[in-house]
Amino acid sequence: MTNNGSLVASNIYHAYDAAAGRIQALENVSFSLGNETFTCLVGPSGCGKSTLLRILAGLVQPESGSVSLNGSTLDSPRRKIGLVFQDATLMPWRTVIQNIMLPLEFTGLSRQEQRRRADSMLELLGLSEFANAYPSALSGGMAQRLAIGRALIYDPEVLLLDEPFGALDALTREYVSEELLRIWSQHKKTVLMVTHSIQEAILLSDRVLVMSPRPGRIVKDVTIDLPRPRSLDDMLGTDFVRLEAQVRAALRR
Amino acid sequence: MAVVPATRSRISQMNWFWVLRWFLAPILGMGLLALWIAVVEAEYYPRFILPHPFDIFDRMQVLYERGILERHVMVTLKEALAGLAFSIVLALPLGYIVARSKWLSALLLPYLVAIRAIPVVAIAALIVIWLGTDIKSKIFVVTFITWFPLMEATVVGVQNVDSHLRDLMRAYQANPLQIFWKLELPAAMPNLMSGLKISATLAVVGAAVGELIGASQGLAYLIVFGRGTSDAPLVFGAVGILTVLSLAFYGVVAALEHFVLAWRRA
Numbered sequence: 144m145t146n147n148g149s150l151v152a153s154n155i156y157h158a159y160d161a162a163a164g165r166i167q168a169l170e171n172v173s174f175s176l177g178n179e180t181f182t183c184l185v186g187p188s189g190c191g192k193s194t195l196l197r198i199l200a201g202l203v204q205p206e207s208g209s210v211s212l213n214g215s216t217l218d219s220p221r222r223k224i225g226l227v228f229q230d231a232t233l234m235p236w237r238t239v240i241q242n243i244m245l246p247l248e249f250t251g252l253s254r255q256e257q258r259r260r261a262d263s264m265l266e267l268l269g270l271s272e273f274a275n276a277y278p279s280a281l282s283g284g285m286a287q288r289l290a291i292g293r294a295l296i297y298d299p300e301v302l303l304l305d306e307p308f309g310a311l312d313a314l315t316r317e318y319v320s321e322e323l324l325r326i327w328s329q330h331k332k333t334v335l336m337v338t339h340s341i342q343e344a345i346l347l348s349d350r351v352l353v354m355s356p357r358p359g360r361i362v363k364d365v366t367i368d369l370p371r372p373r374s375l376d377d378m379l380g381t382d383f384v385r386l387e388a389q390v391r392a393a394l395r396r
Numbered sequence: 397m398a399v400v401p402a403t404r405s406r407i408s409q410m411n412w413f414w415v416l417r418w419f420l421a422p423i424l425g426m427g428l429l430a431l432w433i434a435v436v437e438a439e440y441y442p443r444f445i446l447p448h449p450f451d452i453f454d455r456m457q458v459l460y461e462r463g464i465l466e467r468h469v470m471v472t473l474k475e476a477l478a479g480l481a482f483s484i485v486l487a488l489p490l491g492y493i494v495a496r497s498k499w500l501s502a503l504l505l506p507y508l509v510a511i512r513a514i515p516v517v518a519i520a521a522l523i524v525i526w527l528g529t530d531i532k533s534k535i536f537v538v539t540f541i542t543w544f545p546l547m548e549a550t551v552v553g554v555q556n557v558d559s560h561l562r563d564l565m566r567a568y569q570a571n572p573l574q575i576f577w578k579l580e581l582p583a584a585m586p587n588l589m590s591g592l593k594i595s596a597t598l599a600v601v602g603a604a605v606g607e608l609i610g611a612s613q614g615l616a617y618l619i620v621f622g623r624g625t626s627d628a629p630l631v632f633g634a635v636g637i638l639t640v641l642s643l644a645f646y647g648v649v650a651a652l653e654h655f656v657l658a659w660r661r662a
């Protein structure tokens with residue numbers, strides 16, 4: 144009945160107990176992500192996007208509501224979900240290839256198989272020549288590509304990205320997002336990505352979810368029916384501009 | 397154009413630093429030594445108060461040739477090493493617990509800080525009553541003096557582990573042991589090495605303090621003995637060797653750090 148990689152959030156509520164009192168972060172969030180679709184989540188800062196991603200990853204239990212992956216309830220972290228954060232969060236004491244192999248070290252794969260997968264992932268990322276370098280030798284864009292590769296290497300069904308390009312400059316940002324699309328087209332996954340850029344959201348995704356200010360709710364669900372493959376020039380088209388206005392209006396409300 | 401003078405002044409700064417370190421610093425040391433010798437030879441102070449550097453050297457050579465020096469050095473070395481080993485075994489798990497458990501940290505930390513605040517000399521009498529004057533009391537003093545910097549370094553190191561890396565390890569379904577070996581230990585290693593450098597230096601101080609409290613052998617015992625016999629060259633010599641020993645401890649840990657944290661220089 145359910146496909147691989149279909150992620151469903153039902154009636155999620157979550158609050159934090161802070162010194163100033165209770166902070167309601169999420170209020171009745173529901174949606175379902177279809178198999179192998181690319182969805183972007185936009186919303187004002189502090190509205191609960193990161194909280195939602197942590198709940199979807201099984202790292203945090205929601206106060207109420209539930210998350211299910213392929214029809215079964217998710218209540219603890221799973222290897223079926225890959226994570227990418229704003230900072231590359233690499234281990235500075237490991238070389239590039241050791242960093243990308245890290246997730247495989249918990250899988251019971253043979254050392255040779257781990258190595259083979261790591262090599263081919265580095266190839267895909269265009270980072271082969273840096274295999275034995277330390278992360279300190281990488282640029283911000285390369286480090287973030289490595290982080291994306293690390294999330295994909297154990298072949299998760301769902302990829303969650305929390306503002307993955309937030310720390311990059313504009314040019315690098317465009318380049319790495321194109322890279323993400325290229326990698327995604329070869330390793331199809333269900334993707335949910337948080338971003339601050341409306342244009343980036345529309346350019347990359349099949350669908351854009353818009354959240355309200357705290358407490359976060361989904362206030363708009365926009366289907367992006369632009370044909371793929373897309374390029375930066377599409378941003379000038381009338382369809383793109385119409386979608387952009389739609390998302391912006393939902394954010395303003 | 398503005399770049400050129402900036403570069404030039406940087407280079408001249410580096411040259412100056414080099415000259416200072418490898419040329420002026422040794423000259424300063426030799427100058428002080430010459431001043432010392434001059435003061436002694438002018439017989440400004442009697443020689444039994446301020447001995448000639450050569451007197452100290454001769455005194456040490458005599459002790460060395462009779463095998464006495466080596467025995468006392470080995471005693472102090474053993475005390476310092478054993479105490480430091482105890483300290484590591486005690487402080488690392490304690491620091492880990494304090495860093496990882498809010499509850500245990502709230503419960504234990506006030507007492508740990510209070511213990512740390514006790515001046516070791518103030519409990520010298522108790523140490524002798526409880527442990528006597530053999531090696532046990534020295535190991536106790538060394539541990540007592542060295543455990544806190546190590547624990548503190550462990551706490552800071554483990555608390556500062558990147559929380560997103562922790563999230564990733566949980567997503568990989570790593571067990572606590574794997575999280576420790578693959579994340580917490582290497583992430584805390586720079587702090588552990590800094591703490592160990594401080595504690596290693598203090599270990600020799602601790603062994604000396606322990607011997608001053610009551611001992612029949614060791615470098616600080618030689619100092620006590622020298623005081624009794626007004627043997628200033630012996631006291632000076634023992635202090636010198638203690639200093640060298642302390643530096644050697646630091647040097648060994650610094651070398652270990654250089655090796656363990658090689659990734660930092662890449």
Ligand SMILES: Nc1ncnc2c1ncn2[C@@H]1O[C@H](COP(=O)(O)OP(=O)(O)O)[C@@H](O)[C@H]1O
Nearest residue numbers: 159161166168187188189190191192193194195
């Ligand atoms: N661990 C926490 N403890 C208390 N409050 C938190 C915690 N994490 C997040 N919050 C609060 O919850 C709200 C939502 O945070 P977050 O999910 O990080 O938002 P976003 O990612 O959309 O910027 C914010 O007001 C934030 O201050």
Ligand SMILES: [Mg+2]
Nearest residue numbers: 192193194305
């Ligand atoms: Mg966030």
